[in-house]
Amino acid sequence: xxxxxxxxxxxxxxxxxxxxxxxxxxxxxxxxxxxxxxxxxxxxxxxxxxxxxxxxxxxxxxxxxxxxxxxxxxxxxxxxxxxxxxxxxxxxxxxxxxxxxxxxxxxxxxxxxxxxxxxxxxxxxxxxxxxxxxxxxxxxxxxxxxxxxxxxxxxxxxxxxxxxxxxxxxxxxxxxxxxxxxxxxxxxxxxxxxxxxxxxxxxxxxxxxxxxxxxxxxxxxxxxxxxxxxxxxxxxxxxxxxxxxxxxxxxxxxxxxxxxxxxxxxxxxxxxxxxxxxxxxxxxxxxxxxxxxxxxxxxxxxxxxxxxxxxxxxxxxxxxxxxxxxxxxxxxxxxxxxxxxxxxxxxxxxxxxxxxxxxxxxxxxxxxxxxxxxxxxxxxxxxxxxxxxxxxxxxxxxxxxxxxxxxxxxxxxxxxxxxxxxxxxxxxxxxxxxxxxxxxxxxxxxxxxxxxxxxxxxxxxxxxxxxxxxxxxxxxxxxxxxxxxxxxxxxxxxxxxxxxxxxxxxxxxxxxxxxxxxxxxxxxxxxxxxxxxxxxxxxxxxxxxxxxxxxxxxxxxxxxxxxxxxxxxxxxxxxxxxxxxxxxxxxxxxxxxxxxxxxxxxxxxxxxxxxxxxxxxxxxxxxxxxxxxxxxxxxxxxxx
Numbered sequence: 001x002x003x004x005x006x007x008x009x010x011x012x013x014x015x016x017x018x019x020x021x022x023x024x025x026x027x028x029x030x031x032x033x034x035x036x037x038x039x040x041x042x043x044x045x046x047x048x049x050x051x052x053x054x055x056x057x058x059x060x061x062x063x064x065x066x067x068x069x070x071x072x073x074x075x076x077x078x079x080x081x082x083x084x085x086x087x088x089x090x091x092x093x094x095x096x097x098x099x100x101x102x103x104x105x106x107x108x109x110x111x112x113x114x115x116x117x118x119x120x121x122x123x124x125x126x127x128x129x130x131x132x133x134x135x136x137x138x139x140x141x142x143x144x145x146x147x148x149x150x151x152x153x154x155x156x157x158x159x160x161x162x163x164x165x166x167x168x169x170x171x172x173x174x175x176x177x178x179x180x181x182x183x184x185x186x187x188x189x190x191x192x193x194x195x196x197x198x199x200x201x202x203x204x205x206x207x208x209x210x211x212x213x214x215x216x217x218x219x220x221x222x223x224x225x226x227x228x229x230x231x232x233x234x235x236x237x238x239x240x241x242x243x244x245x246x247x248x249x250x251x252x253x254x255x256x257x258x259x260x261x262x263x264x265x266x267x268x269x270x271x272x273x274x275x276x277x278x279x280x281x282x283x284x285x286x287x288x289x290x291x292x293x294x295x296x297x298x299x300x301x302x303x304x305x306x307x308x309x310x311x312x313x314x315x316x317x318x319x320x321x322x323x324x325x326x327x328x329x330x331x332x333x334x335x336x337x338x339x340x341x342x343x344x345x346x347x348x349x350x351x352x353x354x355x356x357x358x359x360x361x362x363x364x365x366x367x368x369x370x371x372x373x374x375x376x377x378x379x380x381x382x383x384x385x386x387x388x389x390x391x392x393x394x395x396x397x398x399x400x401x402x403x404x405x406x407x408x409x410x411x412x413x414x415x416x417x418x419x420x421x422x423x424x425x426x427x428x429x430x431x432x433x434x435x436x437x438x439x440x441x442x443x444x445x446x447x448x449x450x451x452x453x454x455x456x457x458x459x460x461x462x463x464x465x466x467x468x469x470x471x472x473x474x475x476x477x478x479x480x481x482x483x484x485x486x487x488x489x490x491x492x493x494x495x496x497x498x499x500x501x502x503x504x505x506x507x508x509x510x511x512x513x514x515x516x517x518x519x520x521x522x523x524x525x526x527x528x529x530x531x532x533x534x535x536x537x538x539x540x541x542x543x544x545x546x547x548x549x550x551x552x553x554x555x556x557x558x559x560x561x562x563x564x565x566x567x568x569x570x571x572x573x574x575x576x577x578x579x580x581x582x583x584x585x586x587x588x589x590x591x592x593x594x595x596x597x598x599x600x601x602x603x604x605x606x607x608x609x610x611x612x613x614x615x616x617x618x619x620x621x622x623x624x625x626x627x628x629x630x631x632x633x634x635x636x637x638x639x640x
Contacts, residue, residue, distance in 0.1 A: 025155035035135035042142030044111040058323035066388035070126035076114035127268025134200030167203035169219025171276035198260040209242035222263040240350035247621035250440035253312040273306030275447035291508035302343030308439040319451040332384035337410015360505035367603035369484035374402035381477040396548035415488030492614030498601040520601040530560035540596035554582040573599035
């Protein structure tokens with residue numbers, strides 16, 4: 001069977017298993033009318049048969065790479081049959097499993113649950129998700145399903161109730177509306193959990209690249225109406241993203257696509273991929289402040305890329321048959337690292353970032369990876385294998401522990417692979433060809449899953465350009481070199497240098513976060529009022545005894561401010577005298593002297609000899625300069 005035929009086989013099998021099962025569907029209604037006070041009500045009816053029954057709550061959620069199912073926030077759990085409450089008991093080992101017995105003659109179990117949306121503004125879908133004016137519903141928060149059944153074989157009929165006047169966006173297909181309750185077409189449980197709902201009082205839906213089928217939408221909910229003011233320039237850039245992605249991958253694997261964009265300072269900020277949508281959460285002023293938009297520029301391209309890399313094609317270790325089975329993250333440097341690379345490249349190709357902004361971001365990201373002392377004891381592959389324990393790790397001493405570095409360092413590896421293909425093929429091939437082969441497999445499909453292994457990856461790369469790709473990746477995944485893999489930047493015609501002024505991306509980070517980035521000078525990241533967030537191991541700050549959590553009170557006998565800290569670093573260079581700090585550590589004060597005299601240092605990319613492959617990589621695949629020309633080019637490129 002060819003891979004193309006295999007892809008179609010998966011699509012057919014998906015449809016049969018989802019809609020051809022015997023028995024009745026589960027129904028579930030999510031009531032968001034109490035979302036402003038952080039409660040979401042769930043009402044389920046589950047077909048059952050008499051006897052013992054175990055229901056499970058989703059534990060391992062695709063895209064979160066760890067057992068993050070928020071079971072601790074599930075409250076008010078009540079089971080009834082024919083109006084009678086039946087007892088239940090939690091498994092004393094598996095906290096996600098609930099046991100009960102269905103009485104004779106009963107065929108329907110009615111369930112009420114409340115999800116307490118009280119989590120802080122951190123984490124993924126279980127993080128803060130509601131405000132006075134909006135709510136993000138992730139269906140896994142309310143879902144219970146029989147442990148004996150494969151979630152892909154469970155059909156669910158969903159509906160959502162919202163406050164009067166609220167609107168919503170989702171990839172689900174609406175079938176009817178009854179007052180403030182919207183009903184959707186039946187879907188497999190796997191697709192339901194993969195289809196979040198964004199709802200809010202201040203809501204806007206913007207069609208993107210309207211000439212392209214399937215259809216694409218930017219759905220925005222905000223805390224205030226002014227935050228919905230998206231310029232036509234931004235709309236054109238997101239429309240160009242749709243076209244550029246189509247040209248890169250050569251196919252699409254969804255029936256429609258919705259960017260569900262939440263603009264609020266009160267919710268968790270992250271992006272979470274779904275096959276036909278993405279849950280994207282940014283600052284409320286993202287479209288009103290150029291620095292905010294610059295820092296958020298890679299989010300939507302990244303999550304959109306996941307529709308191909310992560311949802312359609314997924315590492316076999318992450319393609320588990322149910323939500324209770326542990327996932328294996330050893331290929332996350334592909335799932336996330338390649339997505340980081342392609343998403344950032346797409347951000348430049350579609351105009352969300354200029355080429356110079358991309359280079360500024362890349363300089364900042366690569367310099368971070370090159371200042372990770374933890375890489376001398378922990379290789380990159382271990383950060384992927386350990387993903388489930390790293391996502392919620394502290395930022396303190398992060399450079400020594402290492403964290404989810406497979407995003408940024410994975411990007412460097414894939415940049416190097418791209419430049420290597422271009423060099424070996426004398427410019428005839430690139431990673432674009434690999435993307436079309438590996439992620440365009442089978443042509444346009446619905447939302448199906450085609451898992452892959454490391455050997456599949458190597459085989460596909462060798463189809464594009466012969467090389468010892470197994471050795472290439474293994475060397476970079478298992479090395480404990482103190483230096484990051486920077487050859488992609490060098491092959492691209494650039495190298496990292498340090499100057500006394502931040503590049504635009506680093507400056508925006510400092511301004512938006514109210515932070516001081518002295519990482520590459522004295523070796524600290526701190527807030528503008530002096531709270532130390534992290535200290536670089538073996539830096540001047542480290543050798544002087546500083547640590548995260550301490551607070552700088554004074555610099556050279558003057559009150560700590562952003563200005564006095566920066567002047568202190570500069571004065572130490574001019575005078576060759578140490579920087580004298582007064583530091584508060586848990587209520588105890590002491591004087592610390594930083595023996596550092598090189599001034600402020602910020603990374604930039606500087607052009608070097610050789611071909612400018614980096615700018616070549618960033619060229620749009622659809623060569624047009626106006627939206628109308630891009631539209632025509634896109635229709636030609638996609639065969640419409």
